[in-house]
Amino acid sequence: MESAILKTENLSAYYGNNRVVKSVTLPFYERKITVVMGPSGCGKSTFIRCLNRMHELVPGARVEGRVYLRNEDVYAMDPTIVRRKIGMVFQKPNPFPTMSIYDNVIAGYKLTGIKLKKSEADRIVETSLRQAALWDEVKDFLHKRGTFLSGGQQQRLCIARALAMEPEVLLLDEPTSALDPVATARIEELMEELSKTVTIVLVTHNIAQASRISHYTAFFYMGELVEFGPTERVFTVPRDRRTEEYLVGKFG
Amino acid sequence: MGRKSPFKITLLLAAAGVTVVALATMLSLLWGSTPALKAFGWKFFFQKEWNPAMDRFGALPFLIGTLLTSFLALLLSLPLSLSISLLLGEYLKGGKLSSFIRSMVDLIAAVPSVIYGFWGLEVLVPAVREMEMKMDIVPYGVGIFTASLILSVMIIPNTASLAREVIQLVPRDLKEAAYSLGATRYEVIKKVVVPYARSGIIAGILLSLGRALGETMAVTMVIGNSSEIPKSLFSPANTMASVIANEFTEATGDLYYSSLIAVGLLLFVITTLFGILGRYVIKKTSIEGGK
Numbered sequence: 001m002e003s004a005i006l007k008t009e010n011l012s013a014y015y016g017n018n019r020v021v022k023s024v025t026l027p028f029y030e031r032k033i034t035v036v037m038g039p040s041g042c043g044k045s046t047f048i049r050c051l052n053r054m055h056e057l058v059p060g061a062r063v064e065g066r067v068y069l070r071n072e073d074v075y076a077m078d079p080t081i082v083r084r085k086i087g088m089v090f091q092k093p094n095p096f097p098t099m100s101i102y103d104n105v106i107a108g109y110k111l112t113g114i115k116l117k118k119s120e121a122d123r124i125v126e127t128s129l130r131q132a133a134l135w136d137e138v139k140d141f142l143h144k145r146g147t148f149l150s151g152g153q154q155q156r157l158c159i160a161r162a163l164a165m166e167p168e169v170l171l172l173d174e175p176t177s178a179l180d181p182v183a184t185a186r187i188e189e190l191m192e193e194l195s196k197t198v199t200i201v202l203v204t205h206n207i208a209q210a211s212r213i214s215h216y217t218a219f220f221y222m223g224e225l226v227e228f229g230p231t232e233r234v235f236t237v238p239r240d241r242r243t244e245e246y247l248v249g250k251f252g
Numbered sequence: 253m254g255r256k257s258p259f260k261i262t263l264l265l266a267a268a269g270v271t272v273v274a275l276a277t278m279l280s281l282l283w284g285s286t287p288a289l290k291a292f293g294w295k296f297f298f299q300k301e302w303n304p305a306m307d308r309f310g311a312l313p314f315l316i317g318t319l320l321t322s323f324l325a326l327l328l329s330l331p332l333s334l335s336i337s338l339l340l341g342e343y344l345k346g347g348k349l350s351s352f353i354r355s356m357v358d359l360i361a362a363v364p365s366v367i368y369g370f371w372g373l374e375v376l377v378p379a380v381r382e383m384e385m386k387m388d389i390v391p392y393g394v395g396i397f398t399a400s401l402i403l404s405v406m407i408i409p410n411t412a413s414l415a416r417e418v419i420q421l422v423p424r425d426l427k428e429a430a431y432s433l434g435a436t437r438y439e440v441i442k443k444v445v446v447p448y449a450r451s452g453i454i455a456g457i458l459l460s461l462g463r464a465l466g467e468t469m470a471v472t473m474v475i476g477n478s479s480e481i482p483k484s485l486f487s488p489a490n491t492m493a494s495v496i497a498n499e500f501t502e503a504t505g506d507l508y509y510s511s512l513i514a515v516g517l518l519l520f521v522i523t524t525l526f527g528i529l530g531r532y533v534i535k536k537t538s539i540e541g542g543k
Contacts, residue, residue, distance in 0.1 A: 052432065057428070057431060080434040080436055081434065083431065083432050083433065083434045084434035087432065088432035090432075094423070094425040094428070096429065096430075098444075098448055098450075107429075107430070108433035108434060108435075110443065111430050111433055111443050111444070112433070112434050112435055112436075158429070161433070162433070165433060165434065
């Protein structure tokens with residue numbers, strides 16, 4: 001078996017008394033794409049928000065169990081460091097409208113007060129935008145605000161912004177659900193390319209997307225992890241009846 | 253569209269009526285101040301002598317008095333009103349304590365200004381006088397500083413409530429984006445929330461400024477009513493509004509009367525100018541309007 005860079009042990013998440021993630025134990029293998037899949041409301045978004053400690057920002061939210069990043073207890077670390085090592089891309093593209101494209105890419109540094117030399121900042125901006133396959137489209141107006149970009153371009157800008165922090169893991173929470181098919185295809189291509197250098201956790205309810213690009217699939221239902229395994233195996237010989245019914249479209 | 257229903261005509265009449273009132277105000281101010289402007293020319297607005305006994309009038313002392321009290325009040329109240337708006341907009345979003353603080357802030361706006369003036373006379377003036385004695389300057393008690401103090405309390409709600417509203421409107425996904433990059437709560441507020449809410453905060457400040465420029469009663473009661481150009485922040489002075497309120501009933505000569513109306517015209521123009529400037533700044537700093 002490959003090595004897990006990130007793993008959860010009996011992870012449960014609550015909103016008040018409402019338990020929305022139920023005792024999930026799951027590994028994420030290094031430089032692989034793991035898909036967290038399931039119908040709406042199955043707790044998959046909440047689950048990945050526990051991985052980078054975003055869940056606890058919601059008032060009344062609570063977590064039980066353990067998350068380990070390279071065998072280090074994530075909940076014993078400084079949350080701002082956790083979030084820098086585990087980057088995140090959201091459902092709706094959310095570049096900062098008050099910042100230029102350039103500043104958006106290095107927003108992580110600007111926000112946290114890390115001073116970069118001009119040459120260093122230039123390098124990070126170019127590398128990150130190239131990694132996010134956006135460089136050629138925006139290189140001529142880096143100092144304009146990013147609000148005029150298309151939805152797909154904005155989402156790739158957000159990916160560049162996350163990559164600029166050189167995270168070990170990248171969480172993507174339904175990153176293509178607000179995009180058209182062409183933009184979706186570009187992001188999928190991009191994720192496959194990125195998985196050569198960074199571990200990717202992708203939340204989706206799009207079965208076809210999961211089968212196209214992921215190496216591992218975790219199927220969630222009603223807050224429980226129903227099934228986990230290599231994508232090929234899960235999609236061809238699902239072990240649980242619920243997984244099978246979801247895959248053939250009986251619900252969700 | 254073309255059909256004139258009675259309802260639409262009623263709406264049009266209401267709009268026309270308001271327009272007429274606004275224009276008529278402007279015109280009658282101009283009309284009323286003509287004698288003074290004829291006698292002194294445009295220099296009236298920059299002349300520093302205001303001497304009813306000699307029939308010599310100039311508005312400069314009041315222009316200075318108004319701008320000084322208003323901006324000093326703004327400076328004093330800004331840290332308070334911004335803190336309140338951040339607390340209510342970002343930290344204490346719901347709950348009993350939040351709504352209690354909110355209604356207390358609204359209450360500040362609801363207190364009639366003559367009550368503030370009274371409180372100023374009874375409490376603030378003696379306190380400032382004491383302070384002035386310790387500082388070894390002439391202990392008037394009344395003056396620019398005292399008026400600014402009162403104003404600074406009165407204008408808190410304007411900035412605070414508007415700024416709170418725009419701070420609450422900052423999209424959650426932007427704040428989450430900042431958190432996900434490793435920002436602390438303070439960094440999120442400083443670099444995401446405040447820049448995003450900037451135009452609304454400026455709008456609130458300008459609203460406060462408008463209130464401060466025109467505030468009459470409370471200021472008149474504690475400013476000391478001196479028509480000389482203030483020598484320091486502790487000097488007695490007059491604002492445009494306070495000189496009108498104070499001297500209108502005793503303005504005997506035609507020129508005196510007309511000069512007071514001309515001061516009113518100046519106040520009107522300045523308030524309007526700040527209003528226009530405000531709109532321009534808001535447009536420039538708003539997210540959609542920027543380049």
